[in-house]
Amino acid sequence: MTSQAADGPETATASRRSKITPEREREFFDAVLEQIRECGYESVTMEGVAASTRCSKSTLYRQWKTKPQFVAAALRASRRVRFAGVDTGSLAGDLREAARAAGDWSGKDARLMQALGHAVTADPELAQALREALVLPEIAALQEMLARGVERGEVAADHPALEYIPAMLFGVLRVRPVLSGQYADADYLVRFVEATVLPALGLTQDPGRRSRDD
Amino acid sequence: MTSQAADGPETATASRRSKITPEREREFFDAVLEQIRECGYESVTMEGVAASTRCSKSTLYRQWKTKPQFVAAALRASRRVRFAGVDTGSLAGDLREAARAAGDWSGKDARLMQALGHAVTADPELAQALREALVLPEIAALQEMLARGVERGEVAADHPALEYIPAMLFGVLRVRPVLSGQYADADYLVRFVEATVLPALGLTQDPGRRSRDD
DNA sequence: GTGTACCGGTACTCGGCCGTATCGGTACAC
DNA sequence: GTGTACCGATACGGCCGAGTACCGGTACAC
Structure with missing residues (x-):
């Protein structure tokens, strides 16, 4: 029925009576x-x-x-980093890119997080595993991204909005289905970033200097 | 054990063999x-x-x-509106007040929403009930609040951040437990509003005009 | 060829919950 | 006082899933 892992009973993984690969x-x-x-x-x-x-x-x-x-x-x-390695040269560009990447994220991992969100409160091991798999790597990548922006002088190191950026991004990912019945896609997230995250950081591009190069 | 509704077997609700009141x-x-x-x-x-x-x-x-x-x-x-009726006279004040009110909200209803978040995807009636009980009233109250701000001229009617304010507030409520292991309290939410929502709306108070009056 | 280790299948026990049925008892109307 | 309607308790059938036990069979090492 599901047939998700059964794309052929005799795949190249040899027969099924051997040790688990x-x-x-x-x-x-x-x-x-x-x-x-x-x-x-x-x-x-x-x-x-x-x-x-x-x-x-x-x-x-x-x-x-x-x-x-x-x-x-x-x-x-399943632990892996999604929007690490993003480095467009500007914090605004990085954040937009992260939003785009998170658009793909949302369909699968947001669903997973929602499904596990409550079980996690009863099982610490599960909670730890979930955090390590889905949350911490992304947070770390995001903070690295922000740190680069601070180094470049795009935003002050003590900017009050800095610490809330992860919450903003993950929050909107998580809440979109409840508010509008659908998961956030890349377009929505990019618009969200441009309308809220960048202004909150004081990164609204001046009219003469649009960083969109397409 | 739970004793939540059993604060005395012989309460004033009369004996238990009557019609359900x-x-x-x-x-x-x-x-x-x-x-x-x-x-x-x-x-x-x-x-x-x-x-x-x-x-x-x-x-x-x-x-x-x-x-x-x-x-x-x-x-x-259980449907009721939480931060309706808030009207401090300024949008910034209203939003701060809403954040404070949502702090109480978070402990109970955010938990409820998390617990129901996945069941809802399989049962439309449940989904509708959840939206009507917890989401729509708050959204409506928020939008009314924003509309007042627009009327007062505090923010442009077509300000791009306007449509994302509910997502920002509900999002941070919903994601805080995952990020930091605890539900958002009123203080955190107020700081969030001041650091992100108000700047995104262009409502950062000028240095000489602090609206905090305490 | 022989042995070993492990896979896949099936059958099983045990516990839990849904939803139903039955029954005694009590409040309340008249 | 009598009747009715409903509550609370309990027991029951049915289903389903966790986790276990056993067994035949196959890959692989030597």
């Missing part, structure tokens, strides 16, 4: 995260993951003791 | 919303609500057909 593990992780996004954490079942990956529950329970540990492992493995 | 109904609603905040929507059980209100499951099922309908009814009944 890292690729196979990633299939498990992808499957459980996808199920979480779709059904929510509580409704995710080990049986469902096993079925969608054509493995047996035994296999999952051999690797991970419980469902929370399994999910935490999946989160940790 | 509106007060009694409110006990049910309060109990289920509280359980949702604590355990999440999926984990809420009709049995738990019945136990915590000392009623029987039958009583609940006599009034509401299913759990989603029960929860939706509870949401609709």
Whole structure:
């Protein structure tokens, strides 16, 4: 049905009776995260993951003791930075680029965060895994971006808005579905950045010096 | 254990064998919303609500057909406006006041919204009830507040940041727990408003004209 | 070829909750 | 006092999922 990981029973990963390869593990992780996004954490079942990956529950329970540990492992493995490496030369450009990148982010990881948002309050390990996977890397990248802007003298180091930039960006990502029923796309986020983040930082471009070069 | 609605078995609400009074109904609603905040929507059980209100499951099922309908009814009944009626005379003052009011909001309703955030994607009736109870009234009050500011000439009617103010405020409310592990309090929100919302609207007070009067 | 380790399938126990049914009892109307 | 309607308690059937146990079979090392 879901067929997300079953793009062919005889893939090149050799037959299915061998030790679990890292690729196979990633299939498990992808499957459980996808199920979480779709059904929510509580409704995710080990049986469902096993079925969608054509493995047996035994296999999952051999690797991970419980469902929370399994999910935490999946989160940790999905850890990656999204808008790191962005460096357009100006803080405004960086922020716009980050917004654009976050547009893709929103469809998948915002959903994941929403689905896990409450389970996290009951399971510290899960909370830690979620923070490490989805939150901290982005925050760090953002702050690096801001620090570059400060170094360049584009914004004062003690600018009061600086500490709230992550909250603004992540906040609007998270709240858009509630307000307007849809996840934030790149266009919306860029407009948000231009209408609120840049002015808050005092980065509104002068009429004569538009940094949009397209 | 929870004892939230059991502050005395023989309260003035008379004995428990009579028709359900509106007060009694409110006990049910309060109990289920509280359980949702604590355990999440999926984990809420009709049995738990019945136990915590000392009623029987039958009583609940006599009034509401299913759990989603029960929860939706509870949401609709809890509908009220929080920072309507705020009118300090200036938009900056209004926004600060709204932030302060939202500080109280955050502890309870933000939690509720988080807990329901995913269930809502699967149940349109629940989604509608949630929006009507927690989102729309606040948005309306905010927009009224902004409209007054526009009328007073404090901000241009076509100011690009205007449409994003609700997203900024609700967003930071919703994202704070994820970023820093705690719900936003009134002080944080007021500082957020002063550092980001007011500058974005061009409402930063001039050095000589501080509107803080305390 | 032989052994070992591990996978996949199935069946199972156990617990929990939904929603229903039944029953005794109590408030309240008349 | 009598009747009615509804509450609260409890028990029940059904379903589902966590986690366990077992078993046949296959890959892989040697």
